Amino acid sequence: MYRVPDDIVERISSRVESMEDEIVSFLRDIVRIPTENPPGRYYRECAEAIGNKMREFGYEVRYFDVPAERLGELAPHGEGLPRVSVIGRLEGRNKKPVLHFTGHYDVVPAGGNWTVHPFEGAVKDGKIFGRGSSDQKSGIAAQIFAIEALRREGIPLLGTVESGATPDEETGGQAGVGYLVEKGIISKENTDFCVITECLDYDKVCIGHRGTLWFEVKTKGRKSHGSMPALGINAIEKMVAVMNAFDTRIKPKIRQVKTKYPVMPPQARQSSLTATVINAGTKVNTVPDECTAQFDWRLVPEQSVSSSYEELVSCLEHIRKVDPEFNYELRKIMEVDPTLVPTDTEVVRAFLEAGEAVLGRRPEFSLSPGSDDQKYVVKNAGLDQCIVYGPGPLALAHQTDEYVEIKDLVASTKVMAVATVALLGVDMQ
Ligand SMILES: [Zn+2]
Structure with a gap:
C-alpha cells in the first residue's frame, strides 16, 4: 500500500x-x-x-x-x-x-x-x-x-x-x-x-x-359458525400460541446474545424477532380456518440462519406435541447469513x-x-x-x-x- x-x-x-x-x-x-x-x-x-x-x-x-x-x-x-x-x-x-x-x-x-x-x-x-x-x-x-x-x-x-x-x-x-x-x-x-x-x-x-431470516407461519384450522366455535378449530388462536411460544422459548434466549461487534445503532446489537404482517378471517361470525403471519428475524454475527431456523422448527414442533390440533406450515421468505x-x-x-x-x-x-x-x-x-x-x-x-x-x-x-x-x-x- x-x-x-x-x-x-x-x-x-x-x-x-x-x-x-x-x-x-x-x-x-x-x-x-x-x-x-x-x-x-x-x-x-x-x-x-x-x-x-x-x-x-x-x-x-x-x-x-x-x-x-x-x-x-x-x-x-x-x-x-x-x-x-x-x-x-x-x-x-x-x-x-x-x-x-x-x-x-x-x-x-x-x-x-x-x-x-x-x-x-x-x-x-x-x-x-x-x-x-x-x-x-x-x-x-x-x-x-x-x-x-x-x-x-x-x-x-x-x-x-x-x-x-x-x-x-x-x-x-x-x-x-x-x-x-x-x-x-x-x-x-x-x-x-x-x-x-x-x-x-x-x-x-x-x-x-447482520443476518436476516424472513419467514411465514401459516396455522390451519377448521371453519365453523361463530356461534358454535367448539365445532371448528380457530386458526387465529393457534397463531396466538405460536407468538406466545416465540415469546417464552426463543426471545429470552436471543436477548442474551449481545454481539461484540460495533453494530450501529447500538440498539441493534442484539438479535430481534418481530411479527410484521398478519392475515386471517373473513367475517365476524365465522371461525377462521387459516391464519398467516410473517416475521423478521435479525441475526448478529454470532448467529447463523441454519441454527436459527432449527430453533424455529423445534419451537413449532413443541407446540404440535402438546396440542394435537396444531397444524402449521413454515416457509422461508428470505435468508442472509x-x-x-x-x-x-x-x-x-x-x-x-x-x-x-x-x-x-x-x-x-x-x-x-x-x-x-x-x-x-x-x-x-x-x-x-x-x-x-x-x-x-x-x-x-x-x-x-x-x-x-x-x-x-x-x-x-x-x-x-x-x-x-x-x-x-x-x-x-
Ligand atoms: Zn442503501
Whole structure:
C-alpha cells in the first residue's frame, strides 16, 4: 500500500472543495429521477445519467441488462421492467490492482408526509433533500467525483478504477450486484478491492452486516359458525400460541446474545424477532380456518440462519406435541447469513488512514443493522477485501425528509480519493 504524502492530501482536499457545486448538482440530477423500487421505474434513465457522466470523465462505460427471460426469477416484484447496471472503467498504466466502487441507484418508495418534494433535490441549510439523497445516490456521486478530483488535479493512478451503479438493492440485489457477481463481472480474479458506497456515515468504516431470516407461519384450522366455535378449530388462536411460544422459548434466549461487534445503532446489537404482517378471517361470525403471519428475524454475527431456523422448527414442533390440533406450515421468505470481513486488510487500512488524514480523527468500525450488497461480493465472489463506506447518515435511510449534509458528501469524496491513491499508487512518469 502506498503512503499518501500530506501535500497530496492537501491538493485532493482543495480540489474536491472547488468541485462542491458540481457534485451537488450531479446528485440533485440523479435524485430527480424517481427510481422507486418496487417496482423499479426509470432505471435505464438513471443508469444512463450516471454512465454519461462517467463517459464525460473519460471512463470506458458498459451496461449490463438482466435478460428478459430471467426477470421473473431475479426481480419477481419488478413488473417486467428492465434491470440494468452500469460500470465505468478507468485504466491506469499497470492495469492492476483493480479497485471497484459500487452503489445502488434504486430507492425505496417515497411514501407520504414529506415537507419537501421527494424528487426535486431541494437544497436547504447545507443539506440536499430527497428520496435517495442519502441512501445512496450520495455515495454514487462521491465515488465518481473522488476519482474526477484526482484526474483534474493531475494525479494519475497506476492501477485501475471501476465505478458501478446497480439496481434492486432495496429488494435484495439479485438483479443488481447479485447478477454481476453471478456473471463474473465482479470476481475475485478481476477485482482486488471493492467499496460499497452505502450511506453508513462518512466517519465510519463498515466491515459487515447482520443476518436476516424472513419467514411465514401459516396455522390451519377448521371453519365453523361463530356461534358454535367448539365445532371448528380457530386458526387465529393457534397463531396466538405460536407468538406466545416465540415469546417464552426463543426471545429470552436471543436477548442474551449481545454481539461484540460495533453494530450501529447500538440498539441493534442484539438479535430481534418481530411479527410484521398478519392475515386471517373473513367475517365476524365465522371461525377462521387459516391464519398467516410473517416475521423478521435479525441475526448478529454470532448467529447463523441454519441454527436459527432449527430453533424455529423445534419451537413449532413443541407446540404440535402438546396440542394435537396444531397444524402449521413454515416457509422461508428470505435468508442472509451475517457478513463480516477481516480488519487487517489493505482496503480497511487505506480507508482508516485516509479518514484520519482528511477528517483529523480515525474512523470507527461499524456493522450495518440490515443487510446490503456486500454479501454478494464477500460470500458469492469470495472477495474479502470489501468494505462499505459512503456519506449520508444511516439513521435517515428510508425516512421521510431524507437528506445528506453537503459537508459530509464532500468529506467522504475526499476520503475516497485519498484511499484510492493509497490502494492504486501514483504514476510518477
Ligand atoms: Zn442503501
